[in-house]
Amino acid sequence: MRRAEVIRKTAETDIRLCIDIDGSGKNSIATGCGFLDHMLELFARHARFDLEVKAVGDIHVDYHHTAEDVGIALGLALKQALGECRGINRYGSFMLPMDEALVLVALDISGRSHLSCTLELKDKVGDFDTELVPEFFAAVCRNAGITLHIKQLDGLNTHHIIEAAFKGFGRALNIATAVSEAWKGEVPSTKGVL
Numbered sequence: 001m002r003r004a005e006v007i008r009k010t011a012e013t014d015i016r017l018c019i020d021i022d023g024s025g026k027n028s029i030a031t032g033c034g035f036l037d038h039m040l041e042l043f044a045r046h047a048r049f050d051l052e053v054k055a056v057g058d059i060h061v062d063y064h065h066t067a068e069d070v071g072i073a074l075g076l077a078l079k080q081a082l083g084e085c086r087g088i089n090r091y092g093s094f095m096l097p098m099d100e101a102l103v104l105v106a107l108d109i110s111g112r113s114h115l116s117c118t119l120e121l122k123d124k125v126g127d128f129d130t131e132l133v134p135e136f137f138a139a140v141c142r143n144a145g146i147t148l149h150i151k152q153l154d155g156l157n158t159h160h161i162i163e164a165a166f167k168g169f170g171r172a173l174n175i176a177t178a179v180s181e182a183w184k185g186e187v188p189s190t191k192g193v194l
Contacts, residue, residue, distance in 0.1 A: 002177075004080035006073045012065040013057040017073040021081050021177050023050025031055040031070055033063045035128040036136075039166040040070070046170030047177075063132060071136040075143025078173075084193070085109060087183045092176030096168035101155030105168035109176050111145040111193070118151050119165060122158045133162055137169070 002021035009015070027044035029037045031053060044051035053073075057066030082088065093106035103119070115138045121130035141148050150169070155161040187193055 002081045002083075004077040006077045006080070008069060008073045008076075010065075010069065013055060013069040015053070015055045015057075015069055015073045017054075017070070017077050018050075018052040019074070019077045019081055020050035021078075024048055025050070027051045027053075029053045031066055032057060032059045033066060033128060035125055036063065036067055036070065036132075039162065042163060043166045043170040046167045047174045049170075049174075063128060064135070067132040067136045068139045071139025072143050075140040075146075078140070078144040078146075082109065082177065084187055086185050086187055087179040089176050089178050089180050089183070090189075092172035092174070094168045094171035094175065095153075096164045096171065098155075098160045098164035098167070099157065101157060101160035101164045102153040103155070103161065103164035103168050104149070104151040104153055105165065105172045106149045106151075107169075107172050107176055108147040109145070110147050112147055113142045113145055114147040115141045116149045116151075117165075119161055120152055120155070121161060125159050125162065130158060130162065133165065137165075 005018045007016050025045040025048045027041050029040045031037055055066055055070055059066055090109050095104045117134040150165050152161055
């Protein structure tokens with residue numbers, strides 16, 4: 001069963017996150033930040049991961065700690081749920097159109113953390129600081145051991161661009177975490193470990 005639960009408590013946030021990689025996209029998200037909730041719902045649906053997130057954070061300051069710490073919890077949960085990564089495809093990519101926006105997401109569940117994110121974003125969507133988008137993805141990568149490239153190929157509307165990134169991340173991760181008949185129980189690496 002590729003499931004995990006992460007509880008993370010700091011002076012700034014209190015988070016409980018549960019994931020089931022072999023789910024159907026059911027989700028229950030409550031972070032105190034409506035835009036982040038929306039993006040996580042889209043991610044879960046397009047990854048087809050069941051995802052529960054309950055986060056209480058110092059959002060009276062801003063959404064920075066909540067967004068980053070939810071990213072940390074998601075990364076830790078992915079790493080835990082995937083275990084030794086036996087039988088997975090490992091690599092995944094998806095080019096996602098969202099109206100005028102077009103975003104390419106490519107990733108490697110390599111055990112090595114790297115983020116390359118070239119999104120051109122205006123400062124805010126509603127009350128959400130868009131600089132938190134790469135912060136969120138960097139936190140996921142660091143804690144899951146994922147190499148992730150997010151490239152904006154087109155787009156003007158910041159909401160659409162970010163939405164394409166989260167949906168594309170979900171779709172690419174669905175491909176990468178899928179169990180392959182070809183890899184049947186093997187770790188997909190010449191090293192024998194990821």
